[in-house]
Amino acid sequence: MSSAPHGTGRAGAPSVSVVICVYTEDRWDDILAAVASVHDQSYPALETLLVVDHNPALLRRLAKAYGDDGAGAGLPPVRVLANTGPRGLSAGRNTGTAAAGGEVVAFLDDDAVAERDWLLHFAAAYADPRVMAVGGRTEPVWSSRRRPAWFPEEFDWVVGCTYRGLPPGKVVVRNVLGGNASFRRAALRAVGGFASGIGRDGHRLPLGGEETELCIRLTRAMPQALLLIDDRAVIHHRVPPGRERFAYFRTRAYAEGLSKALVARSVGTERGLASERRYTTRVLPAGVARGLRDAVLGRSGGAGRAGAIVAGVLAATGGYALGSLRARAAGARFAVAAPQPAVPRAPAAPVPYEGAGA
Numbered sequence: 001m002s003s004a005p006h007g008t009g010r011a012g013a014p015s016v017s018v019v020i021c022v023y024t025e026d027r028w029d030d031i032l033a034a035v036a037s038v039h040d041q042s043y044p045a046l047e048t049l050l051v052v053d054h055n056p057a058l059l060r061r062l063a064k065a066y067g068d069d070g071a072g073a074g075l076p077p078v079r080v081l082a083n084t085g086p087r088g089l090s091a092g093r094n095t096g097t098a099a100a101g102g103e104v105v106a107f108l109d110d111d112a113v114a115e116r117d118w119l120l121h122f123a124a125a126y127a128d129p130r131v132m133a134v135g136g137r138t139e140p141v142w143s144s145r146r147r148p149a150w151f152p153e154e155f156d157w158v159v160g161c162t163y164r165g166l167p168p169g170k171v172v173v174r175n176v177l178g179g180n181a182s183f184r185r186a187a188l189r190a191v192g193g194f195a196s197g198i199g200r201d202g203h204r205l206p207l208g209g210e211e212t213e214l215c216i217r218l219t220r221a222m223p224q225a226l227l228l229i230d231d232r233a234v235i236h237h238r239v240p241p242g243r244e245r246f247a248y249f250r251t252r253a254y255a256e257g258l259s260k261a262l263v264a265r266s267v268g269t270e271r272g273l274a275s276e277r278r279y280t281t282r283v284l285p286a287g288v289a290r291g292l293r294d295a296v297l298g299r300s301g302g303a304g305r306a307g308a309i310v311a312g313v314l315a316a317t318g319g320y321a322l323g324s325l326r327a328r329a330a331g332a333r334f335a336v337a338a339p340q341p342a343v344p345r346a347p348a349a350p351v352p353y354e355g356a357g358a
Contacts, residue, residue, distance in 0.1 A: 013123045014103035015046040016182070019096030021089055022110045023053035025061065030111040030238060032065075035078060037113040037235075043120035045076045046102040051092040053083045089178075090194035090210045097188050105188060109160065109179035112138070112237040121233040122182045125170070132187040132218060132225040135176030136233025137162045143241045149301025151244070152309050154287040158252045159239045162231070165283035170230045174275050175215035180235045183218075187225070191218050209259030216263070246308070253312040257319020265327040284309050 018038045022031050031050070038048050050066075052059040059082055066078040081099055085091025097105050106122055108114060118136065125134040138161040140147070147153075153164035160179050176182075194210050219225050242248055260276065287309050294302025 016104045017100035017102030019049045021092035041119045048078045049096045051096045094193040106182035112235045115234040130226045133183045133227040135181040135229045137231040138180045150304030152305040175212045178211035213263045253315035254319040257316035258323035261323025
């Protein structure tokens with residue numbers, strides 16, 4: 001553990017609050033592991049905020065576990081908060097952002113652990129004043145100890161992880177991925193935070209897309225802003241047994257289509273689907289070709305991976321079509337908080353980073 005003051009690990013670098021949104025006692029051990037990984041950062045966090053999503057029993061249990069001041073001497077404090085908005089991940093993240101004291105707010109999934117230099121790489125990127133968001137790489141930890149042979153890497157986003165097709169290194173992207181991401185707090189507040197009514201909200205379907213919609217809204221408000229992924233900022237995300245099954249794979253792909261329809265209605269199809277077009281026309285066909293090649297060569301799972309990619313595309317397309325019809329009939333069903341008066345300005349300058357994606 002670094003001896004630097006909490007949140008001030010390097011001279012001139014920003015203070016960072018870490019927000020972990022939680023909702024079920026079934027993930028108790030995972031939550032404790034996530035908090036422990038924040039405590040062990042080489043770049044100390046200012047604080048860890050545990051935002052409990054409408055679960056009074058879990059709220060009481062966490063408050064008792066961490067006490068009034070959090071973690072004890074020598075460790076960043078842990079604050080346990082109740083989600084003050086509607087049920088769901090977006091409102092939980094907004095609750096954490098509103099309570100955060102750091103210049104940067106980093107989000108970590110409640111079933112993930114961060115590598116020791118996770119916050120160090122995030123903080124370093126904010127030395128550039130144009131940078132408004134930084135994401136990292138999320139690696140799956142399979143419950144069965146290895147990737148199912150049929151599960152294509154191109155669809156690792158289904159289980160909340162970095163997928164094949166994203167450019168490597170430190171690159172400019174359209175959007176970061178929410179379970180391993182950070183934002184300037186002022187930028188989040190300026191655009192009203194995450195939208196309620198999109199993404200995970202206790203609905204039966206595993207929806208998503210809230211970070212995509214937010215990032216597009218942010219860059220509309222701040223055209224010179226840079227959003228980055230630095231693949232050195234690594235977390236390890238547990239994949240429970242139920243999410244290793246094809247039934248979940250298909251349902252999650254369908255739900256993503258529904259979510260993308262809401263995003264496209266909010267921000268327009270040109271921006272809302274720009275990255276998806278490259279993904280579906282270049283990344284996925286290459287994945288199908290690899291799977292078929294492996295099948296011909298007798299390698300395990302090749303045909304299954306090719307078939308899963310096709311099935312995933314069909315499911316997502318069906319979800320998008322139905323979501324578009326519903327959105328046109330009923331209008332967008334999500335909203336953001338009123339933006340704060342001042343939008344932080346990102347100075348205009350040539351972009352020094354390479355690549356695009358997400």
